[in-house]
Amino acid sequence: MSWIETSYMGRKGVARGRRGATHALTEARQGPYHYVYGPYATPVLRVQPGDVIAAETHDAFEGKIRTEQDSPSALLKMPFLNPQNGPIAVEGAEKGDVLAVHILSILPRGPQPAGTTALIPEFGGLVATPATAMLNKPLPERVKKMVVTPEGVVFSDRVTLPYEPFIGTLGVSPEIEAVSSLQPDYWGGNMDLPDVAPGAVVYFPVHHKDAYLYLGDCHGRQGDGELCGVAVEIPAVATIQVDLIKGWHIPGVRLETEAFIMSVGSARPMEDAARMAYRDLIRWMVDDYGFEESEAYFLCTQAGKMRVGNMVDPKYTLGASMLKTWLA
Amino acid sequence: MSWIETSYMGRKGVARGRRGATHALTEARQGPYHYVYGPYATPVLRVQPGDVIAAETHDAFEGKIRTEQDSPSALLKMPFLNPQNGPIAVEGAEKGDVLAVHILSILPRGPQPAGTTALIPEFGGLVATPATAMLNKPLPERVKKMVVTPEGVVFSDRVTLPYEPFIGTLGVSPEIEAVSSLQPDYWGGNMDLPDVAPGAVVYFPVHHKDAYLYLGDCHGRQGDGELCGVAVEIPAVATIQVDLIKGWHIPGVRLETEAFIMSVGSARPMEDAARMAYRDLIRWMVDDYGFEESEAYFLCTQAGKMRVGNMVDPKYTLGASMLKTWLA
Amino acid sequence: MSWIETSYMGRKGVARGRRGATHALTEARQGPYHYVYGPYATPVLRVQPGDVIAAETHDAFEGKIRTEQDSPSALLKMPFLNPQNGPIAVEGAEKGDVLAVHILSILPRGPQPAGTTALIPEFGGLVATPATAMLNKPLPERVKKMVVTPEGVVFSDRVTLPYEPFIGTLGVSPEIEAVSSLQPDYWGGNMDLPDVAPGAVVYFPVHHKDAYLYLGDCHGRQGDGELCGVAVEIPAVATIQVDLIKGWHIPGVRLETEAFIMSVGSARPMEDAARMAYRDLIRWMVDDYGFEESEAYFLCTQAGKMRVGNMVDPKYTLGASMLKTWLA
Amino acid sequence: MSWIETSYMGRKGVARGRRGATHALTEARQGPYHYVYGPYATPVLRVQPGDVIAAETHDAFEGKIRTEQDSPSALLKMPFLNPQNGPIAVEGAEKGDVLAVHILSILPRGPQPAGTTALIPEFGGLVATPATAMLNKPLPERVKKMVVTPEGVVFSDRVTLPYEPFIGTLGVSPEIEAVSSLQPDYWGGNMDLPDVAPGAVVYFPVHHKDAYLYLGDCHGRQGDGELCGVAVEIPAVATIQVDLIKGWHIPGVRLETEAFIMSVGSARPMEDAARMAYRDLIRWMVDDYGFEESEAYFLCTQAGKMRVGNMVDPKYTLGASMLKTWLA
Structure with missing residues (x-):
């Protein structure tokens, strides 16, 4: 018996955590990716509580940064960053419900080196930004590519870090807002929280009919704080199971693991x-x-x-x- | 000669600040008000640079708080707060332009007492809120109604404050986001800045074709900080003139007066x-x-x-x- | 009749605001200046409520920055910055009382150009600092000297700003702490608040017997926020009158003007x-x-x-x- | 061989981490405890690099809260909180050196229940405080006493938490300031950081001759953030070893463990x-x-x-x- 049976999802979910159909949300099926979490897009997929979705996610740069010689500031264009799969309509979801997302697995896809991190001008935790505005000159740009496999993240010749993947951006649509996928909030979004990892169940308050689930921005791993603003960004196949909980009212995102x-x-x-x-x-x-x-x-x-x-x-x-x- | 001729609008505007047609944006013409600043709504009006718009704005509570006995928490429903007129399409506006809004006048409308302020649970500058979350119990609700005319804001038997009106919420659509009219940001929105007053010209960076101008939330007056979160909220007729500046790139809202x-x-x-x-x-x-x-x-x-x-x-x-x- | 008679000082002060003896606190009488607000120093002067003190204050750099070619980082040495006159013992002051300081006048002294402002590495409102730590490189140092007289602050060839002097650092000793004169807090200190100007009465909660008043850091003028961290720093003669209020308990600094x-x-x-x-x-x-x-x-x-x-x-x-x- | 030999203390310390004399800093030897970190007190002990000190620390309330019926607001008096042992003079320490403190053990002392936590009005992470000032009424006071032994912290009938002790307040004197022992800063002080635990070596920049080491405020354990402001406060015997590192310049507190x-x-x-x-x-x-x-x-x-x-x-x-x- 899995601990999942004792989870909120297992005990209270419409599907009691039982797995339904599996849906492949390939790049082709997705079509254009999205850059906002909102109710104005048309669902790319309709699923039932209990169903499993295997989504081909892009990295946060939509694959535009290919080599360590690339210039992020030349290739990236606000607000078209952090592309998201979805929206996925979960049938039966109503405002006031809770959507449960059980993360089953995250695997890197695409050519190696699959992982990208970068110093991007005016972005990051230790530099002046448009929000924390200063007169200091920005740091030079820099791109670092890393081989990322389930065996590890090859950070340098000397250091291979454990592969500890998670979904950087995951959540549901607000009721009437459509907000940049760069922003986290009570509906989820760009939380960049390493606990949103395989094995965890994440709970979101539903604000819109059919919930409209979005996801993207998988990370091969990340330290606390995502300091320079760019984790080990990877294109991935993220496999999740969804369920729906009626009668549980939560003000924001909650999460549960066995522990x-x-x-x-x-x-x-x-x-x-x-x-x-x-x-x-x-x-x-x-x-x-x-x-x-x-x-x-x-x-x-x-x-x-x-x-x-x-x-x-x-x-x-x-x-x-x-x-x-x-x-x- | 007015100082306006020397303003950015007067010197650089497509219309050089000359007045064009006047448009009455009545409640009837507006139809449903909006609660987000975004590109997903249909314009209620199309105007040319130089045109004048006289908009019938609601107060921030859409007139639902009528007496001092009313309960804000019973009558108000998130996110349907701070109703906005618009969007107004300004012909010729392109991403990268600047929209100039010259505020001509703001007059209270509707039955007296026209002004409303209130203590709303978990909202305000000196109470715990959902963002600055605490365990303290909220303050009791309270509503205060005030007679508001161009002669003054009757705050109490003893004190009548000067009528110094301004537009609390004013701005343009973001490019792909649709954000609550409760929020201010680089596109304007709920700035609650008393300088956005008759005589001033406010400049907004355009992000969407035709700019999509929104406005609402007029205040009869306000202290610095809008401390309890609710100024002297009034329904009003706000009369503004718009113009368009090409080739001036600004990262956020700017404002100009004679001084x-x-x-x-x-x-x-x-x-x-x-x-x-x-x-x-x-x-x-x-x-x-x-x-x-x-x-x-x-x-x-x-x-x-x-x-x-x-x-x-x-x-x-x-x-x-x-x-x-x-x-x- | 002056409004002072109606002030808290005039109504409740031990001296009712009446002027007593005048004391000249010259550089010679001061001897070594102080860099902390605390109870561990010996008073340089003992005064009665109502007495007037004319203090020769240093500028915040103790006069070390003499020309625009000087290097602040070479000449200044933490924590020996912002030298203070005092402590002045006010007889009869007890913990729980209020010390009133009526600012009478502030006049520049010393050779011209008397005013100094500067860009100091890792200091200021628009640069990375040790507190808001970043990896960006500091801005270049720069010193600007200005002629400062009661007729104005000569900012540049084109612009002479009004002389609107105030005391940047003023306050009393904490009970058992001795805190850098660079810091403001409930006892006053380095508030850099332009309202602490001639004509105002400032009230401080007394924490230590005889209050131990300190002052220094006069400014010829300053904008809101003291943006680069260095106002128009001047050596000055600051003339103040003190009084003592019993039975009024205040948690921090208060201030009163006629208006x-x-x-x-x-x-x-x-x-x-x-x-x-x-x-x-x-x-x-x-x-x-x-x-x-x-x-x-x-x-x-x-x-x-x-x-x-x-x-x-x-x-x-x-x-x-x-x-x-x-x-x- | 202990990892300590490979630590900064072991490699660079004057004593290379070798243990010297052991000093018992009993309550009697301490005499009056201190409430500021500063240079104005007289050392209670002089030690050599390598020496070991076993200090009898008080809890943060100096033992005044004895039962769950006690009223913190009646018994506690600002600024006489968080009593500290010391200052301990470490011979040879000069400004610019680093003081290494190797924490050897922390044992509860005194009668059981030895542990105290409490809700204190206007203090804590989820209530309005004098700094984050609000109009909400404070929460009711509450005291909770806990049996604390090396076997565990008896939180309730159902739950005994692991004993994971650390020193809540530890550091050296600033150069000329004397700052409340309630405050943490670059010299250490009230960091309330659970990593300051047996096995760790903590490094402090020396600002004053002989360093003037203070310590107190031991905790039987604590969660991240010390949420209500009061950990499992215990009187303790804290045993530490000190060493001195020349030629290593650090701007603030650093810490090292084996890992x-x-x-x-x-x-x-x-x-x-x-x-x-x-x-x-x-x-x-x-x-x-x-x-x-x-x-x-x-x-x-x-x-x-x-x-x-x-x-x-x-x-x-x-x-x-x-x-x-x-x-x-």
Whole structure:
């Protein structure tokens, strides 16, 4: 028996986590990729709760950066960045429901070196940006290509880092907004949170009929904060299973693994993302695990974990988590 | 001769600031109001550079709060807040142009008391919000209605404040995003900046063909920061003139009066909005007034002015300005 | 009759604002200047409530930057910056009292050009700093000297700015801390707030017996935010009168002019300084002017003013103010 | 052979990490505890590099909170909080050196329940505070006492958390400032960083002759962020070894374990603490591990770890770390 049977998805999902049909969302089937999370696009796929989707995702640069000699600023054009697969219509989803996305696997695809990272002018956590505007001159551009396989990310001659892939951008449509896929928010989007990885179930509040799921921007791995703004960006086949939970109301993104539950906050300044994440975790502990509020506050103080997803996107993303052991 | 002839609009506008036809954008002609700034709506009006539009704007609550006994939380429903007139298509506008909006007049309309302010749970500058999330209990709701005429805002028996109206929300469509009219950003939107007042010319970077101008959310007056989040909200007739400037590239909103030029920044945390505004002001001084960068930096240090527009919206808005006297 | 008689100082001060003896705090009498606000130094002067002190202040660089060819980074040495006169013991001051400082005049002294501004590496509002750490290279250093007289600040051949002097750094000792004179906080210090100008009365909460007043860092003028970090720094004779108020408890710095009252907040991020200032202003209106809290909140929303003092010091300083007209 | 021999302390320390004399810094020997980190106190102990000190630390409340019925606001009095042992003079330490502190063990002392956590009005990460000032009413006070032994922290009937002790407040004197022991900064202080634990070596830049080491505020354990502001506070015997490194210049606190190196940043807003930590880590990798700057930036992006120490103190503390494996 898998722990999934004991997850929210397994216990409360319309499909109880049982797998339905598998859909291949190839590049060809996708057609044009999308650069906003919104309700104004036409679904490329309609699925049932329980169905599995294997999506061919592009990397965040849509494959335009091919060699270490390429110039990101010459090849990339705002706002046409971070291409997304979708929207995928999940039948039966209504505003107020929760969409569960169980991440099954993420595999690199395409020619090697499949991985790209880069220094892009006025972008990143340790440089002046249009938001944190300064008069200092930008750093020089630089591209680094890396061989990425399930055996590892070849960072340099000396260092091969573990392959620990996750989906950088994943979420559902807002109700009436259509927001850049570069931005994370309560609907998901560009969270760049390494916990959105194979094995995890991610929960999103549904705002639009049929949910309109988007995904893209897979990473071969990433450190906390995605410091320079560009992780190990890879084109990938991301395989996910979806389910639908009725009667569970969540204000933003939540996540579950066998070991822990996590609430996600996206905001600026960073402390607001941390507050948002921890407050939702406390409310979750109160609503579903029988904690008195101050007791949950105390337990988070003594045993909570905080993951810094990104410190570079239009909103920073942090995840506050609690081991299930301490919720028993 | 009006100073307008010497303004950017007067000198560089396609219409050189000359007035064209006048269009009445009544409630009836508007039909449904909009809650996002985006390219997905159909224009309600097509105008030429130089044309004048008299728009019947709703207040930010679409008139739903009628008495001091009304409950904002019962009557208001996210994201259907801050209704906007438009989009108004300005013929000839192309991505990369600048749309000039000259504000001619703002007059309250509708039955008295026309003005509304309110304490809304989890909203405002001195309370915990969904973004600055805390465990403290919200303040009680409260509504305050005020008689608002060009003679003044009757705040209380003792105090009548000057009528100093401005347009709270004004801007153009982003290129592919459709963003809540509650948010300010580089395209304008919910800046809540008291300088967006009769006499001023506001400049917006065009991102979409025909610009798609939106406006709404007139205020009878407001203090710096719009502290509780709700100014003297009024339904109004806002009369504006539009013009189009080719070959002037601006990264965000700029503003001009007879006395000063201003660059606007919208961001969180607040220092980022201040940095954004001041950096753009310096670049403007360098590009158009012949300053060497460090000299402009010094002059802003010794003579710059900073206006706090809002400290309550999804992004805070600040305006950095310089007297034209010092630019001579 | 001066408005001072109606001020807090005039109504509640031990000396009722009446002038006592005048003390000349010359450079010679001062001896070594101080670089911290704290209780560990020996007073250079003991005064009575009502007394007047004429202090010979140094500029923030202690006069070390003499020409435009000087190198700030070679001449300045942390933490020996921003030299302060004092401490001045005010007899009778006890923890919990309020020290009133009425600023009488500020006159430049020393050889011309008396004014200095500069670009200092890793310091300023639009550059990376040790706090907002980035990898961008610093801007080049630059010094600008200016003739400063009561007739004006000669900024350039074309532009002479008004002489609008104020005391950049002014305050009292914390109880047990001794904190760099570069930092503003609830005890005053390096607020760089242009309202601390001749004519104003500034109120400080006393934390240490005899208050231990410090002052220095006079500015010939300054724009909002002190953008590059260095205003028109001048050596000066600053003449102030002190008084003592018993039984008035204030949490931080307050200020009064004939026209308005102001609460000061120093914090990072900037919105916290704004919140602190406005909350204290509301509490002041409630305690001393008979406002109900929500009514004060509404009035600040519609008629409050916010001044950005500095956006460059270890804490940013903002002042929230209300016209006395609206408090009547 | 211990990894300590390969540490900075082991390789570069004056004592090469060899243990010298052991000093018992009992409550009696300490006498009055201190509430500031500064140079104005007289050393309670003089030690040589290599010496071991076993200090009897108080908890952050100096033992005043004895039962769950106690009222923190009645018993605690600012600024007399977070009592510190010290200063300990380390002979030979000069400004510009590095003080190494090897943490050997932390054991609870005193009667059980030895552990205290509490909700204190206007203090904590999810409530309005004097800095993040709001009008919301504070949460009710609450005290929770916990039995704390090396076998575990008895959080509740159901849950015993692992005993994972660390020193909450540890550091050296600033050069001329004396700053509250509640504040963390470049000299250490109230970092509340769980990595400051037995086995780690912490490095501090020396600013004052003989370094003047302070310590206190031991925690039985703590979650990331110390959310409510009060960890598992315990009186303890903290045993540390000190050493001195000449010729190594560091701008702030660094830390080393067998597995990783870490740079610490303390600042507000939180992203500034993160930037500070990561920038110093990159500079460390460049200076001591032969990385080119952009390569270090890339490696931090792909493999850096970020620990949130506290999100409640006057400055937030974060630690950026890199596994030694990837530095090889």
